[in-house]
Amino acid sequence: MPVDPDSTPVGLGVEVTAPASIADVEMVQRVRTPIRIEYTYTPGRALSAYLRGMAEKRIVAERCPRTGQVFVPPRGVSPMAGIPTVGPVELPDVGYVESFNITRVPIATRPDLEPPYCSAWIVLDGASVGFMGLVINCEPESVRMGMRVKAVWKPDDELEKSATNILGWEPSGEPDVEISDIETIGRPGDLQ
């Protein structure tokens, strides 16, 4: 049966009537439904090499033997070719901002992030993909696509096998990458 899209949907406007036992109390309108899943995460071959590199302030990526693409962080597989990647491919801790976002609203679960802050998609020199990072040590409003950045590492005595060793990315002072080149610059490999 055809439905008139302008008709009132069934159910809207139905009055909900309550018995006397709750007639004069404040109605519940919200309910907590938290979800929590606890895993023990095992990173696997490629990411383990990446995390061990992190402890030495090295960025260890992997390369697709078919397309030549370099993936960081490495997941051990080339998503486009569907074959294992090979490593290590060591990348420098410098790159550029491909895109970014300035967050002005606090997140309850991240009290360490004080708005406004800038999260960005960072493409390292020699990488075929970007990854997320914070742009720090500059005004968020000064961040721009193509801006060159370098890693800010934790102090040496605080290094762990963790991506959190990179506190963020700060402007390197190098000339910006030309926006018109961003589709190809710094991205070796056949993207087709």
Added chain:
Amino acid sequence: MADDVLTAPLVLEYPFTRTTGPVVGAFLTGLREGVVLGVRRPDGTVLCPPLEYDPITATALGEMVEVASTGTVTSWSWNGAPRAQQPFERNFAWALITLDGADTPMLHAVLVDSPAAMSTGMRVEIRWRDEREGHIADIEGFVPLGSVDGKGF
């Protein structure tokens, strides 16, 4: 491989708060006040817990009615190995319980010491929590009828 396998704890957590709508909101309001509400269907039967729409005819429902805090177990399963995030640290029964005055069962816990204390058809009643906020856990669980201040666990 000489290196140890790396592992790390990973917690995925979302602190969701949902809006309830008027029917579920009335049900939860009832729990906070210590009464259980169902909703009447067009044929006169009562759904408890209530739904906003009739599951057969899709008719919108809105006539909330009070049902009893006593009922009958229609099906049950013994939980002999409670997991960390289940509501009790000791063994208990999951059960479908049709409250007196309702025509459909609700899923909740029956708080007894062993599966020998459970049977289909057994009569149970609600043990309420002292502090209630409008949540299904305002019902701590069900206990055998007549033992709300005693047996159970």
